[in-house]
Amino acid sequence: MQKGPSSLSMGSPWKPFLLLSIISGLSDFARAVASRPMSYAAVLRLKADGASSVLSSRSRPRQHYSSGLETTEWPAFSSQPLSALRLISSQEDHRSEESEEFGPVFIQEPDDAIFPLNSTEKKVMLQCEARSNPPPVYRWLINGTEVDIEADYRYSLIDGSLIITNVSEVTDHGTYQCRAANSVGVILSREALLQFAYLGAFSGKSRGGVSVREGQGVVLMCIPPPHSPEIIYSWVFNEFPSFVAEDSRRFISQDTGNLYISKVQPSDVGSYICLVKNTVTNARVLSPPTPLTLKTDGVMGEYEPKIEVHFPTSVLAAKGVTVRLECFALGK
Ligand SMILES: *[C@@H]1O[C@H](CO)[C@@H](O)[C@H](O)[C@H]1NC(C)=O
Ligand SMILES: *[C@@H]1O[C@H](CO)[C@@H](O)[C@H](O)[C@H]1NC(C)=O
Ligand SMILES: *[C@@H]1O[C@H](CO)[C@@H](O)[C@H](O)[C@H]1NC(C)=O
Numbered sequence: 001m002q003k004g005p006s007s008l009s010m011g012s013p014w015k016p017f018l019l020l021s022i023i024s025g026l027s028d029f030a031r032a033v034a035s036r037p038m039s040y041a042a043v044l045r046l047k048a049d050g051a052s053s054v055l056s057s058r059s060r061p062r063q064h065y066s067s068g069l070e071t072t073e074w075p076a077f078s079s080q081p082l083s084a085l086r087l088i089s090s091q092e093d094h095r096s097e098e099s100e101e102f103g104p105v106f107i108q109e110p111d112d113a114i115f116p117l118n119s120t121e122k123k124v125m126l127q128c129e130a131r132s133n134p135p136p137v138y139r140w141l142i143n144g145t146e147v148d149i150e151a152d153y154r155y156s157l158i159d160g161s162l163i164i165t166n167v168s169e170v171t172d173h174g175t176y177q178c179r180a181a182n183s184v185g186v187i188l189s190r191e192a193l194l195q196f197a198y199l200g201a202f203s204g205k206s207r208g209g210v211s212v213r214e215g216q217g218v219v220l221m222c223i224p225p226p227h228s229p230e231i232i233y234s235w236v237f238n239e240f241p242s243f244v245a246e247d248s249r250r251f252i253s254q255d256t257g258n259l260y261i262s263k264v265q266p267s268d269v270g271s272y273i274c275l276v277k278n279t280v281t282n283a284r285v286l287s288p289p290t291p292l293t294l295k296t297d298g299v300m301g302e303y304e305p306k307i308e309v310h311f312p313t314s315v316l317a318a319k320g321v322t323v324r325l326e327c328f329a330l331g332k
Contacts, residue, residue, distance in 0.1 A: 108128060124163070220261075237272060253326055264294065
């Protein structure tokens with residue numbers, strides 16, 4: 001049995017024993033939304049949309065002011081024509097100018113954003129808009145600390161929205177909050193996470209081959225390049241676009257990217273390339289190939305099962321998110 005730098009052959013013949021994936025709940029996107037603490041304005045939006053969880057930036061509250069108290073009434077359907085809403089909105093604006101003073105209420109709060117690092121325009125906008133009388137003054141907080149927008153030429157405000165030019169991961173990755181204030185009161189928006197998406201290249205170093213006996217188990221390591229956020233792993237067999245199909249004998253870990261083949265057959269002989277795909281930018285990169293060959297000195301006998309892919313002893317998950325627990329055992 002030989003060991004290559006990027007691969008490890010199993011010391012015994014294994015056969016899959018258990019493959020278990022528990023999937024429940026929603027997508028990663030929903031997880032991001034669900035795990036965010038919800039502010040007052042966000043709750044109002046969800047109510048307005050009823051069954052739909054899509055936050056529409058077009059729908060706007062109609063506000064009525066009486067004896068200093070404000071109530072917010074939402075259009076029954078967010079699909080109402082925009083022009084009709086604008087009309088209502090401008091009438092309201094006119095009326096509110098004459099009405100009493102009131103503290104700020106968010107119309108738009110910043111959303112989580114993922115910025116592709118290699119995009120040509122290095123500019124990002126985090127939206128924020130509030131209504132109040134007198135009109136609100138906006139400030140922004142990054143990681144809880146107020147930023148001096150005047151002091152850094154990269155920052156500018158368009159109404160309440162923050163524009164950052166020449167944006168970079170080193171200086172701008174963090175949690176953003178918008179603050180709107182007037183003489184009546186101050187409100188602080190929900191937290192919006194600004195992240196950066198990238199996918200580096202694999203090390204170009206050629207990978208050693210792996211040689212196993214027929215019936216033996218083998219692990220081919222992916223060793224992914226630097227990336228953000230998550231990546232999806234797959235393996236190309238011999239030539240693109242022929243992919244390794246997962247079955248009871250073959251397993252691709254979405255934690256490490258490693259490919260597990262139990263009980264190697266003559267048909268498994270060939271060249272294996274790990275393909276990784278960034279879930280945000282869809283950029284893909286390929287690893288150098290790892291050749292798999294069969295030894296000719298015999299076939300492995302029977303062997304007891306051994307769990308090769310474990311899941312952690314504890315997994316922290318928010319309610320409603322997707323949890324995937326990986327388990328794969330080899331044996332013959
Ligand atoms: C970013 O890089 C990926 C490959 O890494 C490429 O597919 C994509 O087109 C690039 N985008 C831009 C805007 O350069
Ligand atoms: C943009 O930022 C980088 C560092 O993140 C800096 O080296 C470069 O000079 C900046 N460009 C401009 C036009 O300010
Ligand atoms: C904000 O906090 C995160 C996590 O601690 C850190 O990685 C990031 O650099 C901080 N961002 C800024 C702009 O200070």
